[in-house]
Amino acid sequence: MIQDQAASALAANPTVEPHDAVGGPPAFPVGFDFGAASPPATAPSECIKAKRIICVDKTTYTATVYEAGKPQWSFYVRPGDARGTRYQTGEGYGHITHKSRNHVSSIYGTPMPYAMFIAWDNSPATGEAFHLSYQFQSEGYYGASHGCMGVGTEAAIKRLWDTSPKGTRVFVYRT
Template sequence: MRRTGMGSVGGTGRAFAVALGVVLAVGGCTVQGTGPDGKGRAPVRIDVTSAPPEGSGKRDTPQGAKEIAGGPKRTPAGDRPPSAPPARTVAPVLWRPGDSGRDVRELQARLRQVEWLADGPTGAYDDPTERAVSGFQGKRGLPRTGRTDTVTWQRLLDMTREPGKWELYLMGGQPADPPDPRCLTGRVLCVSKTSRTLRWMVDGRTVSTMPVRFGSQYTPTREGVFHVYWKSRHHVSTLYDSPMPYAMFFSGGQAVHYSYDFAVRGYAGASHGCVNVRDEAAVAELYTQVRDGDKVVVYR
């Protein structure tokens, strides 16, 4: 039989078989070939999804592909499977809605410093706190989850300073100091100016505790041992024309009573010498328990 270069019938068949094998290999299918001795060759599976190491100089041409029409067959860039994006690392969450405690107070105090939160700190991760965190995150291109993760917290730390005790307990709620020894016997309203708390104690046992505030520098709350001498549920001050609900007078015109101003402004304000309570429900309950003659101890 006469041969013309590589163009014999047998050569053409082999070239077609090679080309078909390459096409199947690129598709990731199993290629069944024939060895030089005419015997069947084991199937070879080409995994086109595994790319060679970067910088190796190799292309993603399937192994065993031969040059056809002057060069190796290459997969067009547009037909290559897209590489998977790198997995995003999720920052651990430190605090979320429903949490409470001293750390949440610090979060709220720092959010107040950058004017994302108007109220508090309360120590409770409530709806306003969640909205403040979400707004802070969105402003800085972070995911608006409303939860405080490590990335959000670090950004807030970088923009704020360590809050003082006054800032942490702007609306009250600070831990009460140990009671004064004079509070350990009998029925006593035990008032600490240092921790700004009132303990209602009976025979040395604390029945309830609530945040309080006192008079200003010019109208200070008197310190010492006193006794409740008059109770007035709907009292209104004749001197300042201001309401004093649940008033329990212990020294002249000074009394323990509920304060609307304290409930709104916290420690940003001051009384005219009285012991103000901001929790109306708590002072209402206290009013029902305190009797005329019960002791009042005000100390630092």
């Protein structure tokens, strides 16, 4: 799987900044569509019991929007886990606290269009967000975020933005 190859490359040399793309990013398979992932065959009960929730499987790098327990649509994300535990994307329940359409990271100075920030129920830390990731588009899974969940297509992040008001529940897990 393309995501596993990239994570292994980063793990082998963690001193390399992922955005340097040493050796070049792996090519996406023919027909790869950032905004058209398959929903999981089985979902955690947290996803199918909710009225509306965004569930992210960090094993398959897939986010799925559920309504009334049924998957509505899925898209690919790039979390920060490939960088190691320091930048690992949170897990468990959270909710969208605020949105910033033309956000720029105050820490890294990088654009984060359509940023939708998440507060985790089990941690007071904030700063992780869903957002459009130009690096995901250009580097694929070779790169990694600093904890955010990068979305590789404007169509998918805009759809998520338009349909996910503040307060929308998020559940991040591993299969």
